[in-house]
Amino acid sequence: MLDYPGQADRAVQLERSALFVPASRWPMIEKAARSPADAVIIDLEDAVAPSEKEQARANLVRALRDLDFGPRLRIYRMNSLDTPFAYRDLTEVVEVVGDRVDLILVPKVNSPDDLRFVARLLDQIELGRSQTRPIGLEAQIETANAFLYAREIAAATPRLEALIYGPGDYAAALRAPLASIGERDAHDELYPGHRWHAIMHTIVAAARANGLRCLDGPFAGLRAPEELERASRTARAMGFDGKQCIHPAQIAIVNRVFSPPPKEVAWAEAVMRAYAQAVAQGRGAFNLDGKMIDGANIRMAQIIVEQQRKIQARGE
Structure with missing residues (x-):
């Protein structure tokens, strides 16, 4: 019998910072497991070339089996459901180390059916393993459809714990010019307001209406700590719980901003x-x-x- 967490438990789970690390880079995974991040996201998707997907899965299984992540949430990002990699990302990992996975991040969610498909497959795998603790899900909101169906996505399955903003893919989906993910550019200066306010506010509202967490997406500038702090403070002011990080140097700033003073x-x-x-x-x-x-x-x-x-x- 699967025991899903209550809404209150999901909403207050500590996830100020979530550090991305490519599943194809073993030394980086080892360092991430010891980082000050609240969560580690081992990435099978964008950070891994198609020719390295199989080895990346093997590294993920090894990491979950052998490394001590301490109090950090153990998350991995699967490939999107429109690729030939997605179902293997679930079966080949969860069937081996499913009891060591806290959350799976599902990218490019377009509708509640996407999450229901993943949830149903996880139901079957967990039943087959006699696994009583269900794996949670996080949904990356980064397509035009996801924006339009955010309310339905947020209520799709009791496995869902968080909505995550994906700024790069969302800008691409809207054909909106974007020089660097998360950073302000000339287009932001032209726009009379916050260019991404609509989707960010929608994610926060949909998450809170369903007792979920919500995280802002990554910031690409590795040598712009002031801009990272500004972006983090903007996200916190809008109600986000935390922010994804793409480099360990970003964690301290993000943890500080998303901690109550x-x-x-x-x-x-x-x-x-x-x-x-x-x-x-x-x-x-x-x-x-x-x-x-x-x-x-x-x-x-x-x-x-x-x-x-x-x-x-x-x-x-």
């Missing part, structure tokens, strides 16, 4: 203390430092306190 933690803890007193006195909304606190504030404070608890459990 001390002032925020102090506020949340004060809210929870005052809330406990209000409940004991039979009150609902209450006043704290001259500001009215209601259910929305309490839910936000609960999330901050729980996130801080998990960060502290990591030794940070």
Whole structure:
């Protein structure tokens, strides 16, 4: 009997930073497993040439079987369902080390049926292995169809834990000029607003409506820490939980931006203390430092306190 995680558990899972590493590069996988990232994504898709797919799968199995990832989420990105590699990415990995996989990132999701197909195949493999802990899914929203069907995708399967923004492929799908993934360019300066606000806001809203996490996509500039921080702060302001990284040097900035600052933690803890007193006195909304606190504030404070608890459990 598969026991799917509840919505509250999925929403507060710590995933501030998710480090991509090519499955074809074994030394990089070893380093990623020891990195300060909250999650490691071993990539079978874009980072691996077609001629290296088979070896990449073998490296992935070896990594999941032999390496200690510590508290980091163990994720791998399969190839998209319109390729001849996708089903082998599932069967040849999950049938061998399925109990060591936390999440599978499904790229180029176009409809809820894509996720249902992957979920149904995983059902069969896990039943065959007598695996009781289900593997979760993350859906990469990076096509025009995914934008239009984001609400349905977010509700497709109880295996789904997160929606991920894929900025490069999304720009290509819209034929929108993009000089570098995640970075501002001349086209952004021309546009009267945030060029990607619509899809980013849609991802956050669809995720929150279904109790999911949501992550911003990667930032290609490896020598632009200020721009990385700006992009990360923009994503956090929009409600994202974290951001994908393509280099270990990006992790510290991303972890810091997506961690609640001390002032925020102090506020949340004060809210929870005052809330406990209000409940004991039979009150609902209450006043704290001259500001009215209601259910929305309490839910936000609960999330901050729980996130801080998990960060502290990591030794940070």
